[in-house]
Amino acid sequence: MKAKIVFRDNVGSGYECLVSTSPSLAVPLRFGPVESDQYGIVRFSIEGLTPNTRYYAGLHQNGLPTSAPQCSFRTLPAGKAYSFDFMLASCANTGSTNSIFPSIVAEDPLFFIHMGDIHYRDETSTDPEDHIDNYDLALNASNQQDLYRNMPVWYMWDDHDYGPNDSDRTSPNRDASCEAFRRRVPLKDLVKSGITDEVFYKFEIGRVVFIMSDLRAERDPNNETDDENKTMMGFDQREWFKEELTKHPGKVICWMSSVPWVASSGSDTWASFQTERNIIANAIADAGVQDRFFVIAGDMHAVAVNDGTHSDYSDAQAGGFPVYQVAPLDRGNSTKGGPYTSGPFDNNNNQVGKIEITDNGGDTITVKFTGYEFTSGALSELTTHQFEAQL
Numbered sequence: 483m484k485a486k487i488v489f490r491d492n493v494g495s496g497y498e499c500l501v502s503t504s505p506s507l508a509v510p511l512r513f514g515p516v517e518s519d520q521y522g523i524v525r526f527s528i529e530g531l532t533p534n535t536r537y538y539a540g541l542h543q544n545g546l547p548t549s550a551p552q553c554s555f556r557t558l559p560a561g562k563a564y565s566f567d568f569m570l571a572s573c574a575n576t577g578s579t580n581s582i583f584p585s586i587v588a589e590d591p592l593f594f595i596h597m598g599d600i601h602y603r604d605e606t607s608t609d610p611e612d613h614i615d616n617y618d619l620a621l622n623a624s625n626q627q628d629l630y631r632n633m634p635v636w637y638m639w640d641d642h643d644y645g646p647n648d649s650d651r652t653s654p655n656r657d658a659s660c661e662a663f664r665r666r667v668p669l670k671d672l673v674k675s676g677i678t679d680e681v682f683y684k685f686e687i688g689r690v691v692f693i694m695s696d697l698r699a700e701r702d703p704n705n706e707t708d709d710e711n712k713t714m715m716g717f718d719q720r721e722w723f724k725e726e727l728t729k730h731p732g733k734v735i736c737w738m739s740s741v742p743w744v745a746s747s748g749s750d751t752w753a754s755f756q757t758e759r760n761i762i763a764n765a766i767a768d769a770g771v772q773d774r775f776f777v778i779a780g781d782m783h784a785v786a787v788n789d790g791t792h793s794d795y796s797d798a799q800a801g802g803f804p805v806y807q808v809a810p811l812d813r814g815n816s817t818k819g820g821p822y823t824s825g826p827f828d829n830n831n832n833q834v835g836k837i838e839i840t841d842n843g844g845d846t847i848t849v850k851f852t853g854y855e856f857t858s859g860a861l862s863e864l865t866t867h868q869f870e871a872q873l
């Protein structure tokens with residue numbers, strides 16, 4: 483069992499990573515020594531871990547502990563088909579110290595997906611350092627950093643952490659934002675490698691493929707004429723996405739759209755890109771994956787579910803798929819998009835979702851969504867939805 487661990491410290495050499503099943507790092511596995519990169523990021527490839535086990539990791543330099551805080555994570559279960567759960571949400575005020583973050587850690591999901599608006603700086607600077615500083619406001623915030631240090635986190639930006647409100651490829655910050663994402667977000671497997679390329683990627687856990695779409699860096703302005711020349715994904719990413727739909731037989735596909743998919747109005751949703759939405763929907767129908775496909779989406783500051791009744795925008799009307807909207811970690815409520823079959827639940831500023839994947843190795847995988855609000859120091863259930871993905 484392997485893992486990749488990233489720390490931030492000073493620019494230097496002689497770094498070692500100590501990995502242990504004990505919080506005190508007793509009897510550790512040792513990896514390194516390695517050098518940091520030019521920005522003080524220290525990366526380790528870890529091997530020899532036991533599946534389905536919680537580990538703790540610390541950064542040492544020249545034999546002594548550094549001030550970089552310890553992190554913790556659980557390794558994946560063994561085998562190719564296994565059950566797991568993860569939590570997901572979007573949207574938190576800049577530097578939020580809300581106690582919803584440690585409450586997520588207490589639920590002990592295998593990992594977390596942050597679907598954008600990790601801060602609300604609305605940064606237009608053309609200097610990558612300014613965007614990196616903005617990430618640090620979130621990464622260094624007490625309570626919030628508990629989440630990032632205690633489980634793997636997969637992240638994609640939306641408008642407020644890419645640039646200003648409803649921003650797109652024409653925003654002056656575009657290239658600086660892409661560079662800052664590459665330098666500060668510890669993902670090694672972006673599809674494109676240029677320093678200012680858009681930042682979409684995928685990853686797989688068990689028999690679920692997660693497609694994380696960058697819907698900002700190549701996005702045309704929302705108010706442009708809606709025709710075949712208008713794109714939210716950018717044409718390169720859209721072609722890659724269409725190919726991915728055909729490349730994973732026998733697996734569930736989870737698509738992360740940072741803005742609502744089901745929408746008949748709303749300038750910053752797919753309603754302003756109906757031509758491209760139809761193209762994507764036709765690609766899903768043509769690939770025949772609609773029975774093993776679901777969408778997770780952020781941006782709207784409320785929990786909502788569409789059970790598939792309204793999510794099919796294909797010419798063939800091949801069939802809809804579930805769409806799960808989640809939700810403000812710590813931001814005032816708003817609703818957009820729809821219609822939904824459950825919600826929107828917009829009465830609470832602190833919300834999060836969980837998805838439980840039950841995979842016993844057969845021809846179906848159960849996907850169960852639960853939306854929560856955080857009140858009186860605890861998570862309470864708002865709604866659930868479950869479906870059997872047909873492999």
Ligand SMILES: [Fe+2]
Nearest residue numbers: 573599781813
């Ligand atoms: Fe937001």
